Amino acid sequence: MITAILRVLSSLKLAIFSLVGLFIIVLAGTLLQIEYGLYYTQNLVFYSWMIWVDIAEGIRVPVFPGGLFFGSLLGINLAVVSIKKHYFSWKKGGILLIHWGLVVLLLGAVIQLAITQESMMRLVQNEPQFYSESQRELELVLIDTSHSDTDTEFSILFSELSQGDTVSLGPVDIQVKKRAIHSEMKPYTPEPDHARRGVARRWQFESRPIPKGDDVAYFSALELDVFQNDKSLGTWVVSLEVPQVQPLDYASDDLLIQIRPKRWYNPYSLTLEKFQNEQYLGTTVPKHYASTIHLENPITQENRQILVYMNHPLRYLGKTYYQASFEPSETVSILQVAQNPIWSVPYIASLIMSLGLIWQFGVGFYGFFKKGRRK
Amino acid sequence: MMRYVLSVVMSLLLFTSVNHAEGFLFNEAAKLPVLHEGRVKPIDTVARSSVLLIQEKQKIRFNNQEITPIEWLFLMATSPQIANQIPIFRIDNPAVKMMLSIDEKTKMLSFEQLTPHLASIFEQADRAVKRKQSERAFFQTGIIELNHKVTVYLGLQHAFFPPSAAPALTQYAHDKAQLVSGLAIFNRFQKGALLAQEEQDQLMTFNDLFKEKQLMGEMAQFWPILLPEGSNEMSWQSYPSAMLRLLDQQGQAPPMLQTYAQLLQAYLDGQGALFNESVANLREETRSYTPTFRLQLEVLFNQVQPLYLGILLYGLGILLLLAGAIGTRDRWVSWANGVFYSALGLHTLALLSRMLIQLRPPVTNLYSSAVFSGWVAIVLCWLMNRIYGRSVGTLPGCIIGVLSLIIAHQLSIGSDSMEVMRAVLDSNFWLSTHVITMTMGIGAAFLAGILGMIYIFKDIFSPQGVAKEEMRRTDKMCYGVVCGALLLSFVGTVLGGIWGDQSWGRFWGWDPKENGALLVVLYNAIILHLRLLGRAKGRSLMVLAVGGNIVASFCWFGVNMLGVGLHSYGFMEESFRWLVLFWVSQIMIMLVGLLPSGYLSRQG
Numbered sequence: 001m002i003t004a005i006l007r008v009l010s011s012l013k014l015a016i017f018s019l020v021g022l023f024i025i026v027l028a029g030t031l032l033q034i035e036y037g038l039y040y041t042q043n044l045v046f047y048s049w050m051i052w053v054d055i056a057e058g059i060r061v062p063v064f065p066g067g068l069f070f071g072s073l074l075g076i077n078l079a080v081v082s083i084k085k086h087y088f089s090w091k092k093g094g095i096l097l098i099h100w101g102l103v104v105l106l107l108g109a110v111i112q113l114a115i116t117q118e119s120m121m122r123l124v125q126n127e128p129q130f131y132s133e134s135q136r137e138l139e140l141v142l143i144d145t146s147h148s149d150t151d152t153e154f155s156i157l158f159s160e161l162s163q164g165d166t167v168s169l170g171p172v173d174i175q176v177k178k179r180a181i182h183s184e185m186k187p188y189t190p191e192p193d194h195a196r197r198g199v200a201r202r203w204q205f206e207s208r209p210i211p212k213g214d215d216v217a218y219f220s221a222l223e224l225d226v227f228q229n230d231k232s233l234g235t236w237v238v239s240l241e242v243p244q245v246q247p248l249d250y251a252s253d254d255l256l257i258q259i260r261p262k263r264w265y266n267p268y269s270l271t272l273e274k275f276q277n278e279q280y281l282g283t284t285v286p287k288h289y290a291s292t293i294h295l296e297n298p299i300t301q302e303n304r305q306i307l308v309y310m311n312h313p314l315r316y317l318g319k320t321y322y323q324a325s326f327e328p329s330e331t332v333s334i335l336q337v338a339q340n341p342i343w344s345v346p347y348i349a350s351l352i353m354s355l356g357l358i359w360q361f362g363v364g365f366y367g368f369f370k371k372g373r374r375k
Numbered sequence: 376m377m378r379y380v381l382s383v384v385m386s387l388l389l390f391t392s393v394n395h396a397e398g399f400l401f402n403e404a405a406k407l408p409v410l411h412e413g414r415v416k417p418i419d420t421v422a423r424s425s426v427l428l429i430q431e432k433q434k435i436r437f438n439n440q441e442i443t444p445i446e447w448l449f450l451m452a453t454s455p456q457i458a459n460q461i462p463i464f465r466i467d468n469p470a471v472k473m474m475l476s477i478d479e480k481t482k483m484l485s486f487e488q489l490t491p492h493l494a495s496i497f498e499q500a501d502r503a504v505k506r507k508q509s510e511r512a513f514f515q516t517g518i519i520e521l522n523h524k525v526t527v528y529l530g531l532q533h534a535f536f537p538p539s540a541a542p543a544l545t546q547y548a549h550d551k552a553q554l555v556s557g558l559a560i561f562n563r564f565q566k567g568a569l570l571a572q573e574e575q576d577q578l579m580t581f582n583d584l585f586k587e588k589q590l591m592g593e594m595a596q597f598w599p600i601l602l603p604e605g606s607n608e609m610s611w612q613s614y615p616s617a618m619l620r621l622l623d624q625q626g627q628a629p630p631m632l633q634t635y636a637q638l639l640q641a642y643l644d645g646q647g648a649l650f651n652e653s654v655a656n657l658r659e660e661t662r663s664y665t666p667t668f669r670l671q672l673e674v675l676f677n678q679v680q681p682l683y684l685g686i687l688l689y690g691l692g693i694l695l696l697l698a699g700a701i702g703t704r705d706r707w708v709s710w711a712n713g714v715f716y717s718a719l720g721l722h723t724l725a726l727l728s729r730m731l732i733q734l735r736p737p738v739t740n741l742y743s744s745a746v747f748s749g750w751v752a753i754v755l756c757w758l759m760n761r762i763y764g765r766s767v768g769t770l771p772g773c774i775i776g777v778l779s780l781i782i783a784h785q786l787s788i789g790s791d792s793m794e795v796m797r798a799v800l801d802s803n804f805w806l807s808t809h810v811i812t813m814t815m816g817i818g819a820a821f822l823a824g825i826l827g828m829i830y831i832f833k834d835i836f837s838p839q840g841v842a843k844e845e846m847r848r849t850d851k852m853c854y855g856v857v858c859g860a861l862l863l864s865f866v867g868t869v870l871g872g873i874w875g876d877q878s879w880g881r882f883w884g885w886d887p888k889e890n891g892a893l894l895v896v897l898y899n900a901i902i903l904h905l906r907l908l909g910r911a912k913g914r915s916l917m918v919l920a921v922g923g924n925i926v927a928s929f930c931w932f933g934v935n936m937l938g939v940g941l942h943s944y945g946f947m948e949e950s951f952r953w954l955v956l957f958w959v960s961q962i963m964i965m966l967v968g969l970l971p972s973g974y975l976s977r978q979g
Contacts, residue, residue: 012907016904019897019900022897023894023898026893026894027890027894030885030937033887038884038885042885046885109882118880279413280413280795281410281609281611282597282598282613283413285413287413310878311802311805311877311878320880322878322879322880338880340880346872346873347873350872
């Protein structure tokens with residue numbers, strides 16, 4: 001039984017099957033980007049076991065296995081083949097290395113998918129920046145400003161909240177009355193309701209269908225009932241369309257509530273000293289752009305200047321900062337931040353595969369020469 | 376062999392570089408360095424790429440006379456009334472034709488004919504650019520194109536003086552005097568002095584002139600003035616902006632201003648000697664900056680057009696081979712080989728000179744990738760000839776030569792093919808590793824496809840099919856090329872991942888271009904594993920290899936046309952139609968490839 005399974009798993013046919021599957025997936029995923037944008041397509045096609053499509057309201061059908069399915073199949077196939085005995089020969093060692101390298105690459109890609117965090121850091125000239133923000137994920141945050149030297153933040157991911165949930169957020173409990181991934185603010189017209197506080201006094205939101213494409217902004221929104229010690233504080237509306245903080249209690253201003261992009265705080269600060277943007281003379285083609293950044297870390301007593309520019313990122317304490325963009329005023333530079341503890345895996349995989357290639361070619365040339373001599 | 380190649384090349388060089396204008400050394404004027412689209416280049420390149428953009432071909436005919444691009448440029452600067460009558464604007468878009476109220480058959484219009492419509496062209500184009508590329512109507516893409524042509528045309532015409540100006544020297548002296556005296560009055564006015572009526576008028580003129588120069592400085596297509604103290608790209612200025620330097624240099628103008636005015640005047644007056652002297656002076660005044668050798672090489676490159684000649688030679692090779700297939704074999708074939716090798720020599724020289732001119736690796740944009748991937752495939756064909764000692768590689772080599780260079784020629788319309796590199800691409804290291812290996816992989820994939828195509832046709836049309844020995848040989852060659860394509864595209868893709876990690880922070884991001892490269896890798900890997908399984912041999916390998924053409928062209932062009940992702944260069948509708956046509960033809964050849972050997976010859 002086991003041998004039979006192993007035989008199937010290590011068969012060449014399975015390899016071809018998964019290669020063809022991947023080919024179709026990659027092609028489909030490329031073409032679908034035209035309509036749906038990169039992010040949506042990525043999750044639908046590449047990072048899924050099965051591609052599901054809504055054919056009608058609430059009815060989903062599986063259409064085709066996803067990228068994870070074929071990728072894993074190929075990975076298993078490669079792994080089983082590479083421990084098979086007949087490959088352990090001097091002549092086939094190169095091929096073995098190439099396949100091992102591929103296994104490492106695929107495995108690394110899957111792990112990376114699970115653990116990498118990507119965010120953006122907006123640097124305003126001469127203002128120290130302590131955090132980076134997610135481009136996709138949102139959080140509901142409660143900021144406690146009652147201590148004079150530090151603020152305390154309590155947050156929960158927007159995606160973890162659903163209608164009807166009650167969660168505790170620091171000193172308060174929150175009940176989600178209404179939740180929308182995309183919404184539009186509308187005036188709240190009924191009789192004034194004293195339970196509605198802050199933005200909610202005059203505004204409410206209506207759900208809208210989720211827009212497709214990459215460059216569109218979502219206005220996610222929540223309507224919340226807030227309780228402190230089982231006593232209701234009222235109803236709040238938080239929306240990205242009106243993103244400012246709202247005090248829970250007007251008298252003290254101690255507790256603030258807000259919905260915002262998820263933040264990651266650093267124990268150090270980065271300050272933009274200068275942003276350079278050179279263009280080719282007489283054109284609008286960018287030639288070079290670079291951020292001169294000051295790094296200050298009170299823990300390690302570091303205090304130094306760094307230049308980040310295209311193809312030259314800053315790697316610091318497990319995070320990598322890339323020059324991504326800037327705002328037209330040229331006093332704001334935008335860095336992409338990647339926290340990827342295994343960023344070196346693709347490099348290792350490439351190294352293994354290169355060795356395999358060199359080996360294989362070496363063997364090939366050796367054989368060629370020997371043949372030539374014999375003649 | 377080498378001597379043969381050299382002699383052919385040299386004779387071609389001599390034949391084409393003879394200049395036929397009397398008195399005026401346009402050939403020397405062509406080498407004047409100017410800054411254009413961020414790069415210092417000979418003015419000849421500016422003239423040619425602009426004419427190619429506006430007219431979509433390089434030769435200008437007017438009143439049964441042929442005008443070279445550089446002469447046209449002088450005509451534009453000195454006699455706008457004449458230049459505006461030349462029908463140089465090529466218009467293909469039927470909707471745009473309708474708007475200009477011209478009939479279907481008219482293709483070329485002069486600026487004079489366009490003038491009454493200028494306002495509406497600008498207005499419509501302004502509206503069109505505000506829409507997303509993918510949402511633009513057919514008419515709107517056409518109007519944007521026409522608007523671009525008009526802008527370039529006007530920018531050339533306003534490079535020195537406005538079209539309404541007096542002859543250059545007079546206008547220069549007048550402007551200079553106006554600016555100097557105007558500034559004096561302006562300074563007095565600022566200090567609170569009362570101005571006489573006449574002085575007030577003068578101040579108004581000064582103000583208008585100042586604004587005019589500023590505006591023209593923005594419009595000017597190329598910047599010919601090198602400031603005397605300068606020695607890098609930042610010290611180039613447009614002619615009108617350089618005029619304004621009179622104001623903060625106490626009336627001291629850069630001497631080149633006067634010399635250029637002299638040059639234009641001499642052209643207008645038909646004084647050849649003076650013209651040539653001015654050119655020599657200008658060359659002298661820019662000597663501190665200019666890498667003379669590279670400028671001369673570029674002008675030579677422009678005049679010889681080695682890649683255009685390459686198309687003709689490769690085409691001639693195909694004709695000779697066809698003749699050889701019908702008539703007495705050996706002689707025709709050895710001639711075809713000779714032509715093939717000289718074409719390859721020319722192709723190689725062209726690649727090398729482009730690298731020298733730009734100081735860049737051979738692939739910097741789509742255009743050069745066509746030239747280079749073709750070259751790689753052709754070199755492989757040449758190697759086949761060496762290995763098998765026959766002319767097996769000549770036919771595929773010539774076919775690839777013609778196709779890749781025609782594609783390159785089409786891509787060169789619309790811009791200088793040696794454009795400057797965007798910040799993210801500005802890395803000779805990655806250009807010469809990732810881009811080169813990837814382009815070589817694509818070239819190899821196409822070669823396999825062409826080999827497959829030739830084999831399929833031969834096998835179907837000849838009565839007994841292809842002979843066993845030839846079949847085995849082609850099978851081996853094609854498989855070897857597929858392996859090469861897999862190796863190169865795989866290495867190229869991994870290198871691309873590393874570059875991506877370095878500049879964007881991720882090894883892989885499912886960008887269409889990355890996916891395209893992966894598709895080429897996957898496709899070739901599929902063929903390779905099918906072969907291990909005992910399939911993909913002989914005819915079925917050939918059919919799969921032809922399919923590789925579709926995959927490779929999708930990776931190479933198709934993904935750029937999707938209009939999404941980091942590598943998109945804009946949606947090219949016209950080219951997209953050709954691409955689809957190519958795919959259809961390849962699918963048809965694959966279907967034909969499923970027919971049994973000798974099928975068509977038996978039918979006929």
